[in-house]
Amino acid sequence: MDSLSTKSQLDMARNVHDLGSINKMREAIASGDETVLQEAAQQFEAIFVQMMLKSMRKAQDTLADEDSPFNSQQVKFYRDMHDQQLATDLTSSGGMGLADIIVKQLGQSEDGYRPASIIRSDGNLSSLNDRSREQVTHAQENVLASESKGAPAARKDVMFESPQHFVETLRPHAENVAQKYGLDAKAIIAQAAVETGWGKFVIHNADGSSSHNLFGIKANRQWQGEQAVVDTLEFNGTVPEKQKAAFRSYPSLTEALDDYGKFIATQPRYQQAVENAQDATRYAQELQKAGYATDPKYADKIMSVYHGDRLNGLMP
Structure with a gap:
């Protein structure tokens, strides 16, 4: 029953016009359901697809007839709402495959993907750079020691x-x-x-x-x-x-x-x-x-x- 309840919450979260979708996602996370990662990845992909559709619409608008009733602000408003929901629906049924890559990388479910701990800690770039600097300094000291051996x-x-x-x-x-x-x-x-x-x-x-x-x-x-x-x-x-x-x-x-x-x-x-x-x-x-x-x-x-x-x- 709990699994069915969580699935229902995630299905409702796919409605981009549902203002409570974020809270539903949080509730699903709190329940410990691992499927929430898949849902979050799909929503991220939906945002990406939505941006693509928006760019295509802008290109179309530049060629549109300004006097056409289909080019009014009201039509554009509802068209954009439709595009948002369309992007979400497209990604929930397979999409471009971006969501699957995110799940594999963050979920550590398969070999060959960078561990999620690195992604979640901003790549651990600062620690990696510190370690690199330490190695360079150590190497430099060794070179100097060999080149200046016996030098006062x-x-x-x-x-x-x-x-x-x-x-x-x-x-x-x-x-x-x-x-x-x-x-x-x-x-x-x-x-x-x-x-x-x-x-x-x-x-x-x-x-x-x-x-x-x-x-x-x-x-x-x-x-x-x-x-x-x-x-x-x-x-x-x-x-x-x-x-x-x-x-x-x-x-x-x-x-x-x-x-x-x-x-x-x-x-x-x-x-x-x-x-x-x-x-x-x-x-x-x-x-x-x-x-x-x-x-x-x-x-x-x-x-x-x-x-x-x-x-x-x-x-x-």
Whole structure:
């Protein structure tokens, strides 16, 4: 009797013009009847079919005769009501098969379908992303451990006395690199200022000597020179995260800036940046697009320094 009562409630719920249909669905759920999932899936499919019919009607209305009595608002009102009920009736008798797929996926009644727990928890995307980030971080730490094995701890420290000292020291090197690789010397210095805070946070080796790495260039597997492992700030989307990374270490500023120019000019992913090097804004944007830094505001920060009074007062 209970099963027949629930079936009756679901049959009544198929009437889209019955304002109590939602309550009837809730009562069926409370009764523990598993057939309610089938009914909910059919109603979802009915909404989809209804949207299709509505789109078709709109296309028909654009070609209809405005003076026709069959094109009045009253006729359209009852026509839409009919389409709503028609969509429900169509899906209850087989429909497009969308309801069956929903039941199989949410009901876990067959193999080969993603578990309902994933669907009902919004795909568990946040936990999956967290797990992915943990795996990437773990892998990164293992790589750094192998690449920098035996490397002494490094730190970031002051290398220049002031912004003026920073610009005056870098300017001749930057101009040579700009001429050699077709870049903008002022943009080079602006980027170095962003990377090091005007020379206040330059990577230093464990013995206190400077790495001369002013551009945050990391020591990948192709790098055969010295390296320094320090904490760095990377962005996961818009969220900053502290990580350890191995960076290139140079014996002089001349070699450091020349390596920067070579790095930008020879990497295929920075080709667009090099081609637009005479447009500082475009250059910075192309560097960011190519993934030079994970900071989502990286290009804006470079241009803020580039157009700022401090740099322009020292290097017009």
